Amino acid sequence: MKITIKITLAALLLSPLAALHAAEVLKPNILVILADDLGYSDLGCYGSDIATPNLDGLAKNGLRFTQCYNTARCWPTRSALITGYYPQQTHSDPPQGKLPQWTRTLPQLLKPAGYRSYHSGKWHVKGAPKPVTDGGFDHSYDLVDHDRNFNPKGIFEDDKPLPPVPKDSGYYTTTAFADHAIRCLKEHAQKYSFQPFFSYLAFTVPHFPLQAPPEDIARYRDHYLKGWDKTREERWKNLRGMGIVNCPLSLLESEVVAPGFNQSLLEKVGSGEMERAVPWIQLADEQKRYQATKMAIHAAMIDRMDREIGRVLDQVRAMGAWDNTIILFLSDNGTSAELLVRGDGNDKSAAPGSAGSFLCLGPGWSSAGNSPFRRHKKWTHEGGISTPLIVHWPAGIAARGELRHDVSHVIDFVPTLLDLAGIKPALAAGAPPLPGLSLVPAFARDGSVTRDYVFFNHEGNRALRMGDYKLVSDNKDKSSWKLYNLSTDRCEQHDLAPAQPDRVRDMAARWQQLQDSFIRDAGPVLSPAKKSKGTDE
Numbered sequence: 063m064k065i066t067i068k069i070t071l072a073a074l075l076l077s078p079l080a081a082l083h084a085a086e087v088l089k090p091n092i093l094v095i096l097a098d099d100l101g102y103s104d105l106g107c108y109g110s111d112i113a114t115p116n117l118d119g120l121a122k123n124g125l126r127f128t129q130c131y132n133t134a135r136c137w138p139t140r141s142a143l144i145t146g147y148y149p150q151q152t153h154s155d156p157p158q159g160k161l162p163q164w165t166r167t168l169p170q171l172l173k174p175a176g177y178r179s180y181h182s183g184k185w186h187v188k189g190a191p192k193p194v195t196d197g198g199f200d201h202s203y204d205l206v207d208h209d210r211n212f213n214p215k216g217i218f219e220d221d222k223p224l225p226p227v228p229k230d231s232g233y234y235t236t237t238a239f240a241d242h243a244i245r246c247l248k249e250h251a252q253k254y255s256f257q258p259f260f261s262y263l264a265f266t267v268p269h270f271p272l273q274a275p276p277e278d279i280a281r282y283r284d285h286y287l288k289g290w291d292k293t294r295e296e297r298w299k300n301l302r303g304m305g306i307v308n309c310p311l312s313l314l315e316s317e318v319v320a321p322g323f324n325q326s327l328l329e330k331v332g333s334g335e336m337e338r339a340v341p342w343i344q345l346a347d348e349q350k351r352y353q354a355t356k357m358a359i360h361a362a363m364i365d366r367m368d369r370e371i372g373r374v375l376d377q378v379r380a381m382g383a384w385d386n387t388i389i390l391f392l393s394d395n396g397t398s399a400e401l402l403v404r405g406d407g408n409d410k411s412a413a414p415g416s417a418g419s420f421l422c423l424g425p426g427w428s429s430a431g432n433s434p435f436r437r438h439k440k441w442t443h444e445g446g447i448s449t450p451l452i453v454h455w456p457a458g459i460a461a462r463g464e465l466r467h468d469v470s471h472v473i474d475f476v477p478t479l480l481d482l483a484g485i486k487p488a489l490a491a492g493a494p495p496l497p498g499l500s501l502v503p504a505f506a507r508d509g510s511v512t513r514d515y516v517f518f519n520h521e522g523n524r525a526l527r528m529g530d531y532k533l534v535s536d537n538k539d540k541s542s543w544k545l546y547n548l549s550t551d552r553c554e555q556h557d558l559a560p561a562q563p564d565r566v567r568d569m570a571a572r573w574q575q576l577q578d579s580f581i582r583d584a585g586p587v588l589s590p591a592k593k594s595k596g597t598d599e
Contacts, residue, residue, distance in 0.1 A: 101431025146476025
């Protein structure tokens, strides 16, 4: 299915050059907004109590996809989004070297159609370290220091290093990313208004460290003293009421220990920390206050992100591009259960959420962020790989506030956006076919996109979805597969593997076949991957 916008008679009466420019403008502008470690239920329009009016407004006047997937981790998701391939096909997961020579990024694929491309925020595509030189962007503001939100030390603009941000300068990453995106759009309106744009706004929130402006934290200071059990249940009920999920709430998995946790961490952050998601009632008062404060900061980071998104949306409106700009919002993985300290360490005397503190969300609140699903970032259970996906495009999508239950994945972004731009991808020699699908048919009708499978593999956490059935295994028990019917049990509570061994065998064989074929697609490793400081997550 193609969605087109008619060229007006006035445009046809213009000079040939002007008519060409008019035709270029009619290609949709593209704004992709990516959050970092945002949970499935962390937005108001996906059941949350966090204030996200700008994103909620996009959902109200656009579409929400209920079964969209990422790769469970930041850099493989970014690689898949920007290349259109599973990260295993491009040496991106595990990262082994440069991207294959046949790789073409989304900006490179869009360029022949006249698009100018802008990147603002986190890049983190391992194997393609420079967004302009390697990624094909016209402008980039790239944060490689992911341990500091107020005074980062590693920032590159158009691939050139900038000086470290001094302490107490008023800088905050989320605001800086929006500022850069707005500057690029203003320049575009002034100099390149006859060309379509692709703006990629990639935030580093609400990823750890939990840091936010104090006035934003104050809005949620005592709100989460109600605990993660109640928060999980409230979000689940909201999601069911919206028609987004139909499964019972998953059980709290108290046996899962936070990745990175060790006893020495308590000396760095204090005795209020919890390495497991135990029932809230079991916490002492000190622990409840400490945990509620962490969730308040997490909420503040999301609240601030939404406000900065609002400023970017205002710029799109101001330049007259609102109706013909397709906006897509998603997260790179589920909320994180990790507990660790990096960067400048954690000063226990510093105000929580300030530049001197380094706190992580942990498994209790991560379970709430991913409600109603199981597990967290890094796992391939639904909590680790499910993302909100909001799509808004006034000129091309007639539906307002509707849901789409079509199964989708970040590998679908490249074929979808190329489809909208009227571009048939010119794949380089040796490149395998794009594995993703165009989601454009789903813009008009729910249930119009069908696929054979969705594949997952990250650090030994494996999964394969075929139709309604999902096979999943974690890296603690690599020999054991679990089987779930997601049409009724998306919260993965009832293992069907003992009752359906033939299905398990067939799906496991298919998973291995795909894994082997993806390794062949990637080809030889071209050179060792260079590890960038601050990007090991």
